[in-house]
Amino acid sequence: MLRKKQLVSLMAILLITAMIFGCTDQKKTGAEEKSTDGVKNVDVLVIGGGAAGLAASIEAVDNGASVLLLEKMPMLGGSTLISAGIMYGAETPAQKRLGIEEKWEDLAQYWINMAEGNVDVDLINYIAEHSGETFGWLEEQGIEFSDDIVPQGVSPALRGHTPKEGRGFGLIQPLEKTAKEKGVEILLNTPATKLIVNDKNEVVGAEAEHEGEKLVINAKAVILTTGGYDVNPDLIKQYAPRANGHISFSARGNVGDGLIMARDVGADIVSKNSVIGFKGVAAQYPYTTPLGGLVFLPGLYVNPEGERFVNETIHYAVVHDILAQNDFNEFYIILDKNGPAEVLETGIEEKYSFKGETIEALAEAMGVPVDSLKETVERYNNLAKNGEDTDYGKPAALLSPIEAGPFYALKVSQAMIGSFGGPRVTLEGRVLNTSGDVIKGLFAAGEVANGQLYNQVYPASGTSIAMSFSLGRLAGRTAALEIKN
Numbered sequence: 001m002l003r004k005k006q007l008v009s010l011m012a013i014l015l016i017t018a019m020i021f022g023c024t025d026q027k028k029t030g031a032e033e034k035s036t037d038g039v040k041n042v043d044v045l046v047i048g049g050g051a052a053g054l055a056a057s058i059e060a061v062d063n064g065a066s067v068l069l070l071e072k073m074p075m076l077g078g079s080t081l082i083s084a085g086i087m088y089g090a091e092t093p094a095q096k097r098l099g100i101e102e103k104w105e106d107l108a109q110y111w112i113n114m115a116e117g118n119v120d121v122d123l124i125n126y127i128a129e130h131s132g133e134t135f136g137w138l139e140e141q142g143i144e145f146s147d148d149i150v151p152q153g154v155s156p157a158l159r160g161h162t163p164k165e166g167r168g169f170g171l172i173q174p175l176e177k178t179a180k181e182k183g184v185e186i187l188l189n190t191p192a193t194k195l196i197v198n199d200k201n202e203v204v205g206a207e208a209e210h211e212g213e214k215l216v217i218n219a220k221a222v223i224l225t226t227g228g229y230d231v232n233p234d235l236i237k238q239y240a241p242r243a244n245g246h247i248s249f250s251a252r253g254n255v256g257d258g259l260i261m262a263r264d265v266g267a268d269i270v271s272k273n274s275v276i277g278f279k280g281v282a283a284q285y286p287y288t289t290p291l292g293g294l295v296f297l298p299g300l301y302v303n304p305e306g307e308r309f310v311n312e313t314i315h316y317a318v319v320h321d322i323l324a325q326n327d328f329n330e331f332y333i334i335l336d337k338n339g340p341a342e343v344l345e346t347g348i349e350e351k352y353s354f355k356g357e358t359i360e361a362l363a364e365a366m367g368v369p370v371d372s373l374k375e376t377v378e379r380y381n382n383l384a385k386n387g388e389d390t391d392y393g394k395p396a397a398l399l400s401p402i403e404a405g406p407f408y409a410l411k412v413s414q415a416m417i418g419s420f421g422g423p424r425v426t427l428e429g430r431v432l433n434t435s436g437d438v439i440k441g442l443f444a445a446g447e448v449a450n451g452q453l454y455n456q457v458y459p460a461s462g463t464s465i466a467m468s469f470s471l472g473r474l475a476g477r478t479a480a481l482e483i484k485n
Helices: 002-027 051-062 093-098 104-114 121-129 131-140 169-181 233-239 257-264 292-296 316-325 341-345 359-366 370-386 463-484
Strands: 039-047 067-070 185-187 192-197 203-210 213-224 275-280 300-302 330-335 353-356 407-419 430-432 438-444
Touching (some): 039 051, 051 169, 051 463, 067 213, 121 131, 192 257, 275 292, 275 316, 300 370, 353 359
Antiparallel strands (some): 192 203
């Protein structure tokens, strides 16, 4: 009798369970059905796990979508992870706490002016207007910003924010934690290889490689947030030839895969033959190393002709642009024995730095015209003694004479920390084809789609990360809301 009751109870449990799961399966949408081996079904697929990708994923989940985030590298973060974590913004909570009055209209105008007007003004205005909101949203995700807000670029405005801890990691880690807690499925070491389109040329998913196997993801919307292309020499030659051969200090994942995938489905590619210009000693000596970090010293800058050419304290991207305009791939920072001689000595054998007991000897070691360098140093020293740089406007406090031997020169090469260019997008992040029509189901945000945001000169440190967060959020929210309709 007992066994019969147990059997009845078991059958009842099985029947109820079957009914529950049966009803649940009937109510599920196609995007929520159980995935089979080698196939996943999801509402929103985000390709690329940097600033834009994490922001898009969280916003999509918050607006009711199931989300899968693919990242080809072993960790999330992209170029943001290895950056200094600077973000550029106005009307932010941190500024308000400190009583700093920065209007978003002034921020927008600064970006537009730095691009000489050659940008999508609607996109720029949107990012600037929602700048404070984006910073507030990031704080809600657990990011704490320092009260040490400083100028960046060529503006004296106090707009440069950094997280209290962790540099770029301090931006990425809290968002990764939030994304996981909210149910975003994340697959690392999983490069997307192509977008899937139907017979109407609508994007309905993507193919990827995961654990050595092909993975097909069916999605109602795909958001490309794959970063730039500056690690891909072929794409640099095609879209930014002025940066041929320049050192790249961005994430190794910046291979342009998102640009290529978008292009392959007919996206219109915006390109202006420029990059996020930087300066560096060599690929093996990034600015986080002792020798590589010397590129920020405000010594005397001279071109390969031994001539001074710039205010040495100016924004690094402006220096890059001036060199590019004059077809110089490198310049030299001239210092005397009062500089970091010990570190400079480490670069002499590899010919990244040079030494001479006199300016003439230094010029010969560098391979620049002796008379030219000698005349340049004499002129610079006279300006320093007079306490005013009437040539380029360098601040008097940093106008130190070069007069105590031995003398040193650090060779600095053209470098980049990101690229400009990618698929053309609407204000909501929808990708447009070459006819100007929306490619249904495809969105893009972040560095992969920044061609409409810049012209030739990167305007200020922290601009790219701030823009990536703002437009990533917008794309994720738009995609999620659109698929409900």
